Amino acid sequence: MEKAMSRSHKEGGVLGLFDDPVRLLEAVRKLRSRGLTEFEVFSPYAVEGIEKAQGLKRSLIPFVTLVFASLGCTLGFYFQYWTSVIDWPLNVGGKPYNSWPAFVPVMFELTVLAGGLATFGALLLFARLPNTSRSALDPSITRDRFAILVSGMNPEDASNLLTTIGAREVRAIVPRGWF
Amino acid sequence: MAEILITGGKSAADLDADVARPVERFPTRIWWVCFLAALAAFGLGALLATDMFQRGLGVLGLNITNGWGVFIVNFVFWVGIGHAGTLISAILYLFRQRWRTGINRTAEAMTIFAVMTALLFPVIHTGRPWYAIFWLIPYPNERSLWVNFRSPLIWDVFAVGTYFTISLVFWFTGLIPDLASLRDRAKHPVRKAVYTVLSLGWRGSSRNWLHYETAYLILAGLSTPLVLSVHSVVSFDFAVSSVPGWHTTIFPPYFVAGAIFSGFAMVVTLLVITREVFGLKDYITLDHLEKMNKILLATGMMVGYAYACEFFIAWYSGNPIERFALTNRAFGPYAWAYWIMVACNVAVPQIFWFKRARRNLALMFLVSLLVNIGMWFERFVIVVTSLHRDFLPSSWRYYVPTFYDWGITLGSFGWFFIWFLLFVRFLPVIAMSEVKAVIAEENGEGHVAVA
Numbered sequence: 032m033e034k035a036m037s038r039s040h041k042e043g044g045v046l047g048l049f050d051d052p053v054r055l056l057e058a059v060r061k062l063r064s065r066g067l068t069e070f071e072v073f074s075p076y077a078v079e080g081i082e083k084a085q086g087l088k089r090s091l092i093p094f095v096t097l098v099f100a101s102l103g104c105t106l107g108f109y110f111q112y113w114t115s116v117i118d119w120p121l122n123v124g125g126k127p128y129n130s131w132p133a134f135v136p137v138m139f140e141l142t143v144l145a146g147g148l149a150t151f152g153a154l155l156l157f158a159r160l161p162n163t164s165r166s167a168l169d170p171s172i173t174r175d176r177f178a179i180l181v182s183g184m185n186p187e188d189a190s191n192l193l194t195t196i197g198a199r200e201v202r203a204i205v206p207r208g209w210f
Numbered sequence: 211m212a213e214i215l216i217t218g219g220k221s222a223a224d225l226d227a228d229v230a231r232p233v234e235r236f237p238t239r240i241w242w243v244c245f246l247a248a249l250a251a252f253g254l255g256a257l258l259a260t261d262m263f264q265r266g267l268g269v270l271g272l273n274i275t276n277g278w279g280v281f282i283v284n285f286v287f288w289v290g291i292g293h294a295g296t297l298i299s300a301i302l303y304l305f306r307q308r309w310r311t312g313i314n315r316t317a318e319a320m321t322i323f324a325v326m327t328a329l330l331f332p333v334i335h336t337g338r339p340w341y342a343i344f345w346l347i348p349y350p351n352e353r354s355l356w357v358n359f360r361s362p363l364i365w366d367v368f369a370v371g372t373y374f375t376i377s378l379v380f381w382f383t384g385l386i387p388d389l390a391s392l393r394d395r396a397k398h399p400v401r402k403a404v405y406t407v408l409s410l411g412w413r414g415s416s417r418n419w420l421h422y423e424t425a426y427l428i429l430a431g432l433s434t435p436l437v438l439s440v441h442s443v444v445s446f447d448f449a450v451s452s453v454p455g456w457h458t459t460i461f462p463p464y465f466v467a468g469a470i471f472s473g474f475a476m477v478v479t480l481l482v483i484t485r486e487v488f489g490l491k492d493y494i495t496l497d498h499l500e501k502m503n504k505i506l507l508a509t510g511m512m513v514g515y516a517y518a519c520e521f522f523i524a525w526y527s528g529n530p531i532e533r534f535a536l537t538n539r540a541f542g543p544y545a546w547a548y549w550i551m552v553a554c555n556v557a558v559p560q561i562f563w564f565k566r567a568r569r570n571l572a573l574m575f576l577v578s579l580l581v582n583i584g585m586w587f588e589r590f591v592i593v594v595t596s597l598h599r600d601f602l603p604s605s606w607r608y609y610v611p612t613f614y615d616w617g618i619t620l621g622s623f624g625w626f627f628i629w630f631l632l633f634v635r636f637l638p639v640i641a642m643s644e645v646k647a648v649i650a651e652e653n654g655e656g657h658v659a660v661a
Contacts, residue, residue: 096428118350147433154425173413174391
């Protein structure tokens with residue numbers, strides 16, 4: 032509850048809408064050069080270079096994938112080894128119990144399966160999805176417009192700031208949720 | 211980046227309107243006609259399959275020499291169809307082929323539905339599908355005996371299962387931003403609620419895009435080896451056995467090339483119809499189709515090379531049984547099937563050497579249908595001609611599929627098209643967020659971003 036409160040509170044602020052990605056990037060750079068950090072950027076598609084302009088760190092998803100893919104591979108081998116050698120050793124066509132080359136296809140598939148599912152899971156976790164109680168800040172953001180949400184600032188100052196850095200339209204966003 | 215991928219001077223807002231149109235209105239009559247036809251075909255298949263479960267597999271054309279028949283042909287056929295979707299969505303993504311953005315959504319959807327169709331066959335082929343789950347997954351039986359992990363049939367369960375799961379996750383990940391677009395456009399409360407749930411509450415924040423792009427790239431990277439591995443593993447079902455005509459080292463690459471060939475043919479078939487019916491000609495352009503026709507030509511020749519190579523090895527190995535199997539294939543009782551295969555897969559695509567042919571809609575539609583027929587017969591030739599004359603001439607039989615075989619095959623097409631038609635009705639058929647980036651780039655808005 033505590034966390035939900037603080038997050039929904041943070042969501043209030045002033046939203047500035049931009050018409051094209053070039054203006055958006057310039058605006059983000061200007062905000063950063065003024066030392067502002069409490070803002071969120073929204074776009075209908077991934078704008079190239081925005082993470083640098085905003086100073087975002089690399090996503091940690093590749094490490095999650097690596098860990099789970101390795102686990103899938105090792106556990107895949109261990110499970111086949113355990114069933115074929117330890118739990119019930121069975122002589123199939125005179126092959127050794129631990130006929131590891133025959134275990135490779137299943138190991139490979141489990142590597143990909145675990146890696147892929149973990150990637151998706153990590154995406155949901157890091158992007159804080161699913162969260163269907165949040166509504167879109169503006170319906171045009173998923174269509175063709177770009178937006179910056181400035182929070183933690185006096186609304187009037189934020190409006191003026193967004194207009195000076197080139198926002199076409201500025202609106203106040205009232206925080207919703209638990210009060 | 212001189213090539214124009216989107217014609218007609220469309221903007222991002224036009225794109226949303228065009229793609230969302232079929233989703234936001236009552237389906238057209240042509241959609242209903244297709245849907246009812248698909249439903250009828252599936253109904254017939256389901257009825258025949260139910261009757262087959264009650265009476266046993268004897269109603270099929272299978273006999274003691276031909277233990278595998280049309281069902282296995284259909285399995286390999288449908289798994290193969292799926293490969294084009296993954297190739298387009300994953301491999302072309304990694305190679306930064308931006309023309310893929312117009313077609314990848316449809317192709318991926320086709321992959322998923324094709325694999326769902328393929329999975330029906332090994333399960334109903336067991337005759338007792340309610341037990342099949344225990345035979346297929348590693349679950350110890352009542353005497354605590356495990357499945358045999360040295361068997362390609364078990365590899366197949368893992369390969370196709372993983373393929374389906376990862377394709378679904380990859381497809382859904384791609385859909386999330388587009389579902390959010392549909393949600394934000396929706397006026398009807400039910401539609402709004404459904405797309406709100408499906409889009410998981412996506413809002414397009416740059417932090418989310420950063421994770422999203424990373425995850426998408428990794429999923430593309432993970433799917434890429436799957437394109438090559440799934441049909442390789444399917445080919446092991448044949449190649450690991452010791453049946454002449456199956457026991458061949460060329461099978462994995464041969465199957466993968468054939469899978470991509472047949473899959474692209476199916477994508478062409480579906481896209482020619484979809485762009486026509488839904489008015490998406492500015493997004494799925496003739497240039498897209500021409501590129502796919504080039505791939506058809508290339509993979510068609512790879513398949514032709516594999517056919518030739520099989521004969522060369524049969525002769526070069528000096529193995530009389532192998533030689534007999536291949537001679538029997540081309541000149542035996544099933545010569546008709548063999549030559550249908552060669553004509554459709556090797557001869558017909560040669561027309562695509564001509565640019566005018568590659569850009570002719572009617573012609574490419576006809577060629578794509580013929581290629582699909584040819585590829586179905588390729589699997590028929592591999593399965594049936596290798597089995598029908600085994601080592602013991604007294605057991606040689608001629609395999610003839612029955613009404614049940616054909617009816618259930620027809621039903622599988624019905625099942626595939628039910629899903630495909632629901633897809634074009636309820637989900638965006640074009641990867642909107644990706645195409646928007648392409649539109650921005652074509653308007654010269656993308657390059658400044660790098661500076």
